[in-house]
Amino acid sequence: MGEIKTAGELNKKYLREGMWPTIFCNGCGNGVVLEYTFWALEELGLDMDKVAFASGIGCSSRLPGYINADGLHTTHGRAIAFATGLKAANPDLTVIIFTGDGDCAGIGGNHFIHAARRNIDMTVIMINNFIYGMTGGQLAPTTPIGGIATTAPYGNIEHPFDLCVVAKALGASYVARWTVSHPYQPIKSIKEGIQKKGFSYIEFLAPCPTAYGRRNKxxxxQRLWEWYDKNTILIEDYERIMKYGDEKEKERAKKMIQIGVFQDVEKPEFFTEYQKLVERLQGNTITKTSSVKSKKMVVKK
Amino acid sequence: MILINEDWCKGCQICITRCPVDALEESDKLNRRGVRPPKLKENNRCNFCRLCELLCPDLAITVIPDEETKEKPKKTLRPPIVSVRSIGRNIK
Known part of the structure; x- marks a missing residue:
C-alpha cells in the first residue's frame, strides 16, 4: 500500500471498523482527537506493531478500542502506571496514552505527577472536557469556577487544576494544549510529542455538549464549539498582550484559556538512564574484588 | 468529490457550519439513526481544503480532490494589501 492521502484509506488502515460507529454523543470531540492521532501516526510512518496504547476509564479512554493496534484498557486513573510497566518491559515500544481529565488529573493525579517527574518516554494525550462525562456529569478537578455539574448544582467554587502548568513545573519534555477545532497545530504537536524522547503531555479541550454544554447553558x-474558539488565546498572543496591551485587554486575556506549546526541552529520559545504570553496575561486577577507590573512579566516568 | 459514510453520521452539522466556502447542506433522506447526513450543494465552491474531513468527530467524510474540474484553492479571499511605502515610491 502506497502513501495514504484520503481519510477513507486512513480509516481502513488504523480503524477497527467492527467497533464503529462510536459510543460518543453527538458533537463530542473525542473522535476528532482520534483522527488527529491517526494523521500524526501516518505522517510519522511508524510500524503499528511497535505502537501500544493505554487508557484508563472514561469516555476518552475508550479510544484505544477503536484503533487497530495493541491496547491496554486499565483501571480508573492507572493508565500511566500500567504504561510505565509496559515501557519497562519493552523499551522499544512507542507508548501512547489516552486519558480524560477526571482520569488523569483527579484519580490518577499522582501517577501523572511522578511519570512527568521521572520523565518517562511516553505520550499522554489528555482529553479535557471539564467534567466526568461518562458517569453523568459530576464535578471534575478541571471544571472552571462557576461551572455547573450534578455535584455542584449552584456553581463550582473550587479552583480548577491546570495540568499544563503542573507538567511544565515538573519538567516534562513536551507540554502543549490545543482545542479540537484547530486541525493542523494538534497534528504537528502529537507528531512532535511521539518523536520526543521523554514525557510529552498534550491536552485537548474537547466539547462535551451532553454533560457540560447543556448544563452550563x-x-x-455549534455554539459550544464556537465557545472554545472565542475563549482560548494563543500563548504567544497572551504574552504580547501582557507586555504591550492596556488594562482592558489584559483583563480580557486573563479570563481566556491559553493554548499553544508551553514547553519543548531536551532532558535525560528515565529508561535510558536506567539502562546506563545497569550497564555501569554490570561493568562493576566483573571487577568485584577491586577496592572502593576504583569503584569511585568508574562512577566518575 | 466528497464521500460520506451516511450510517456513521450522527448529525452534529459541524461540517456544514464550519465549511469556509459554505459548500455543504443537509440531505433530504434520513440515515439509519434518523438524522440527515450532509451533502454537497448543487452549485458549490468546494476547494478541497479537507476541513470537514478533519473536523468530523465520526470520521464519516472523505474528500477526494478532482483537479480537472475545479479551480485551485485560494489562500485567502481578501484582496492583496498594498503597503503605503510602495505607493509613495511609485509616485516619485
Whole structure:
C-alpha cells in the first residue's frame, strides 16, 4: 500500500471498523482527537506493531478500542502506571496514552505527577472536557469556577487544576494544549510529542455538549464549539498582550484559556538512564574484588 | 468529490457550519439513526481544503480532490494589501 492521502484509506488502515460507529454523543470531540492521532501516526510512518496504547476509564479512554493496534484498557486513573510497566518491559515500544481529565488529573493525579517527574518516554494525550462525562456529569478537578455539574448544582467554587502548568513545573519534555477545532497545530504537536524522547503531555479541550454544554447553558453543538474558539488565546498572543496591551485587554486575556506549546526541552529520559545504570553496575561486577577507590573512579566516568 | 459514510453520521452539522466556502447542506433522506447526513450543494465552491474531513468527530467524510474540474484553492479571499511605502515610491 502506497502513501495514504484520503481519510477513507486512513480509516481502513488504523480503524477497527467492527467497533464503529462510536459510543460518543453527538458533537463530542473525542473522535476528532482520534483522527488527529491517526494523521500524526501516518505522517510519522511508524510500524503499528511497535505502537501500544493505554487508557484508563472514561469516555476518552475508550479510544484505544477503536484503533487497530495493541491496547491496554486499565483501571480508573492507572493508565500511566500500567504504561510505565509496559515501557519497562519493552523499551522499544512507542507508548501512547489516552486519558480524560477526571482520569488523569483527579484519580490518577499522582501517577501523572511522578511519570512527568521521572520523565518517562511516553505520550499522554489528555482529553479535557471539564467534567466526568461518562458517569453523568459530576464535578471534575478541571471544571472552571462557576461551572455547573450534578455535584455542584449552584456553581463550582473550587479552583480548577491546570495540568499544563503542573507538567511544565515538573519538567516534562513536551507540554502543549490545543482545542479540537484547530486541525493542523494538534497534528504537528502529537507528531512532535511521539518523536520526543521523554514525557510529552498534550491536552485537548474537547466539547462535551451532553454533560457540560447543556448544563452550563452554552448552547447547542455549534455554539459550544464556537465557545472554545472565542475563549482560548494563543500563548504567544497572551504574552504580547501582557507586555504591550492596556488594562482592558489584559483583563480580557486573563479570563481566556491559553493554548499553544508551553514547553519543548531536551532532558535525560528515565529508561535510558536506567539502562546506563545497569550497564555501569554490570561493568562493576566483573571487577568485584577491586577496592572502593576504583569503584569511585568508574562512577566518575 | 466528497464521500460520506451516511450510517456513521450522527448529525452534529459541524461540517456544514464550519465549511469556509459554505459548500455543504443537509440531505433530504434520513440515515439509519434518523438524522440527515450532509451533502454537497448543487452549485458549490468546494476547494478541497479537507476541513470537514478533519473536523468530523465520526470520521464519516472523505474528500477526494478532482483537479480537472475545479479551480485551485485560494489562500485567502481578501484582496492583496498594498503597503503605503510602495505607493509613495511609485509616485516619485
Amino acid at each position: 452554552l448552547g447547542d453543538i
